[in-house]
Amino acid sequence: MSQLDIQLFYLINHFRNSFLDSILPIFSNTKFIDTFYILVSFFLLIKYSFRKYLIIFLFMVLGFVIADFSCAKILKPYFKKERPFVSLPKIYYYSNGNFEFLSQPKNKKNTLSFPSCHAGNSSFLSFFLSFFYLRLALILYPFFILVGWSRIYLGVHFPFDVLGGWLFGFILAFIFFKLCKRVYVKFDAK
Numbered sequence: 001m002s003q004l005d006i007q008l009f010y011l012i013n014h015f016r017n018s019f020l021d022s023i024l025p026i027f028s029n030t031k032f033i034d035t036f037y038i039l040v041s042f043f044l045l046i047k048y049s050f051r052k053y054l055i056i057f058l059f060m061v062l063g064f065v066i067a068d069f070s071c072a073k074i075l076k077p078y079f080k081k082e083r084p085f086v087s088l089p090k091i092y093y094y095s096n097g098n099f100e101f102l103s104q105p106k107n108k109k110n111t112l113s114f115p116s117c118h119a120g121n122s123s124f125l126s127f128f129l130s131f132f133y134l135r136l137a138l139i140l141y142p143f144f145i146l147v148g149w150s151r152i153y154l155g156v157h158f159p160f161d162v163l164g165g166w167l168f169g170f171i172l173a174f175i176f177f178k179l180c181k182r183v184y185v186k187f188d189a190k
Contacts, residue, residue: 008159009084012152013091020153025094027143027150028118036143037125040136047133052184059180060128067124067172068117071165076112083113085155093155102155115164116157122147123169124176131177144169 026032041060044053085093086105093102126140148162 002160005158005160006088009088009152010091012149012159013084013155015153016092021099024146024150024153025097027146028094028154028156030118033118033122033147037122037129040140041129043136044129044133055184056132056180059176059183060125063124063128063172063176064121067121067169070172071115071117071120071168075115075168076117079114080112081114081158081161083111083156084158086111091155092153094153113157114161115168116148116151116161117165118151119144119148119157119162119165120169120172121165123166124173125169127170127173128176131173 037060041053041057044056048056084091085102086108089102089104091102092099093106094100122144126137126144130137130140144166148166151157151162152159
């Protein structure tokens with residue numbers, strides 16, 4: 001773990017105020033995140049036929065499942081990087097709806113950190129959808145940035161975990177975008 005990663009973590013994690021304390025946990029709530037992306041995906045119907053939308057939506061879901069599985073079951077066990085709340089003292093940690101200041105790290109096992117699956121998944125969905133409808137980037141990119149920021153602010157990820165997740169999500173989004181375009185072009189040819 002680099003000193004820069006630790007310093008950036010403390011800078012973001014210790015930048016506190018009541019507004020951020022109330023809003024940023026929402027951006028780590030998977031139900032909120034998933035609902036947001038499903039609703040935003042409907043905007044593709046402005047540009048695409050329902051048939052193309054269904055193909056795009058299926059690739060979005062498939063890509064999300066692969067991104068989440070790869071992150072949690074392959075990449076995290078491979079890198080074996082511990083989370084901030086088990087490796088650093090004097091951090092703010094969010095758990096069970098409350099923030100607590102940890103003067104010492106928690107004694108938890110198997111809490112792997114790199115890459116952030118929240119960051120990877122939200123990056124995948126944001127880039128994938130924006131590749132099909134660029135105007136959506138205006139809401140999608142700030143959203144995935146807030147998801148990543150929330151993970152650091154809540155004390156569960158280091159900044160490089162988030163950056164790694166974003167990069168992973170971007171790469172998968174590009175691959176799935178290319179695959180999806182090939183499939184729906186073939187459907188149009190029939």
